[in-house]
Amino acid sequence: MFPLTLKQLPDLLGNAEAPQGLCVMGDVLITGAAIDSRAVRPGDLFFALPGERTDGHAHVAAALERGAVAAVVAREVSVGPAFVVPDPAAALARLGAWNRRRFAGPVVAVGGSHGKTTTRELIAATLHALGPGVRSRANFNNALGVPLTLCELGPSHRWAVVELGASRPSDLTELGGWARPTVAVLTGVGTAHVGTFGGPAALRAAKAELFATLQADGSAVVNGDDPGARSLAAEAGRPVLFAGTGPGCDVRLEPLPAPPGFLRFQRGETSFRLPGFAPHLVSLAACAVAAGEALGLTPESIRDGFAGFQPPPGRGTVTTVGGVTLIDDTYNAPPEGFFAAVDLLARWPVEPPGRRWLVCGGMKELGEEADRLHAELGRRIAAAGLDRAVFVGETGACVAIAAGLLPPIGLQFATAGAAAEAVLNEVRAGDVVLAKGCRSDRLERVVAALAERL
Ligand code: ATP
Ligand code: MG
Structure with a gap:
């Protein structure tokens, strides 16, 4: 962060109430911002925000213990220093915008x-x-x-x-x-x-x-x-x-x-x-x-x-674990990306007896096009000549019907966990496994299980 001290904070935050005793504290430098007490670094200003499972106000003491110089809160807390503002999230935005302008x-x-x-x-x-x-x-x-x-x-x-x-x-x-x-x-x-x-x-x-x-x-x-x-x-x-x-x-x-x-x-x-x-x-x-x-x-x-670029996790990363090539494309699955992934797998060079595996979820947010596109995906998978196609979840099942592949080539599972066990049972060095589906299919769990246990 650009240099900022606690004494400047009430002005910057607008309608913040300065904590009592601040005027005698001397000037303390703020070096960052945090909203998760576990991520606080010494010098951070901690913003207490309401969360889905927990309220940041319950973690002010922990944040201060970890070295936060102060907290920004929506109501009085028993520890300090803490600045009371109407909306700590808005205060965080103000601080970010202030820092950007510097x-x-x-x-x-x-x-x-x-x-x-x-x-x-x-x-x-x-x-x-x-x-x-x-x-x-x-x-x-x-x-x-x-x-x-x-x-x-x-x-x-x-x-x-x-x-x-x-x-x-x-x-x-x-x-x-x-x-x-x-x-x-x-x-x-x-x-x-x-x-x-x-x-x-x-x-x-x-x-x-x-x-x-x-x-x-x-x-x-x-x-x-x-x-x-x-x-x-x-x-x-x-x-x-x-x-x-x-x-x-x-x-x-x-x-x-x-x-x-x-x-x-x-x-x-x-x-x-x-x-x-x-x-x-x-x-x-x-x-x-x-x-x-x-x-x-x-x-x-x-x-x-x-040359230093790495795809972000789940967007087409390639790793080799125990001789098995894992292609993790599990972050999300728009149709063009799915078709491209099937195509890539079909062309991936595999030395016999190595095999090509697709772990396949479904696609989301397709509205009226959903049935047509899932059927199209199924046809492409069938035409790709893969050795194993493992379909996961409800939307994966729609794709499986269109693909029409029978066991042992076409396999179907209700959950990512069950699919992971099935792949782990049979996969071997020399195989390539590509996992792709929409976020709710949680296919990253299959990749994680393979990466851990292969
Ligand atoms: P979010 O809204 O979740 O933050 P994002 O905009 O940051 O998503 P990425 O995480 O980069 O997007 O990519 C999400 C998914 O969209 C990936 O599966 C990626 O392959 C796919 N994708 C990205 N760009 C395109 C594109 N131009 N056409 C089709 N698919 C795309
Ligand atoms: Mg994003």
Whole structure:
């Protein structure tokens, strides 16, 4: 964080009541912010928030014991120092926005229906060339995660990449207003959360909010391969850089042949290589190239940055455990990604007697298209000539019917746990196992069980 002391806090938080005795405490430096007492580091300011299972006010003492310099609370607590404010979450946002305003370096904001975390990691991999920076951790993309990320910025940092999630109108206006991006990247506009936005038109308007938060001389980057994002560019109110693989893209990457599990592509004289397989990853990489170029990086330094990229957990990571290749694509399953994964597995080189296994859940948020797309997936799995297809859960069962594969090739289980046991019983060195499904299928449990017990 930028230098801030406890004595400055009441002013910064607006209507906070300074704890009694603060005036005689001397000035204490605040060096960070935390909302989970277990994650408190010495020097942090602890914000007590209501949680689903527990109330942060019950953990103020633990936070102070771990070295928090003070707490921000909604009601009096028996330990201190504690600043009482009407809404500690709003106070955290205020602190994040304050800290961001002290930062003079570039801030890249990544928004969109899908691909945010992946794009954020691609961009962070390239921006390391500028020096140390801050990027959102895990999936910290909401009204708590964004301020926590912004609070991490300090004088030694040279850049920030902030993921902005939205599930309702005005979300991006609020989060982007705190982040004040100098580069805004729109990864795609699909149907995620269409219900909570209030329909497709409201969803589109809400995604366009990202551009309004861009600073005056900032750059807008749009995934030119995503029709939904592309059609929103007119609403940016400023010139937009289209990034992708298609002919209409300003920053255009030309896909090249690549070994299984990798993507290769070219821009001008420079060729790039990334671990991954889904075609959309090239479009997201193009967004990262566009963002990097907007910030003055050369294609060569972007190429070198990509060499350090690892797909975020569950988005196509490849590991080998006990001689078995595990492809973990369990984070989520949009149809194009699922079809690409089946295709990848069918082409994955396996030395006989090695076998290809698919652990298959279902797809979500497809509305009226659900039956058609699950049937299409089943047909593709049947045509892929796999050695084992393990279908999990209710939606997995719909895919299984369309695939029509009989035991021992086609197997069906109600839970991820049962599927893991079945795979563990039979899998052997030389096999490749790809797991993919929607988040509620919890197929990461199958991957974890294999990684632990193979
Ligand atoms: P969340 O809203 O959960 O934070 P996100 O926007 O951060 O998601 P990622 O975690 O990067 O997105 O990716 C989520 C899933 O969407 C992954 O399975 C990924 O393969 C898929 N995906 C990402 N971008 C695209 C795209 N352009 N087209 C199709 N699928 C995509
Ligand atoms: Mg994310």
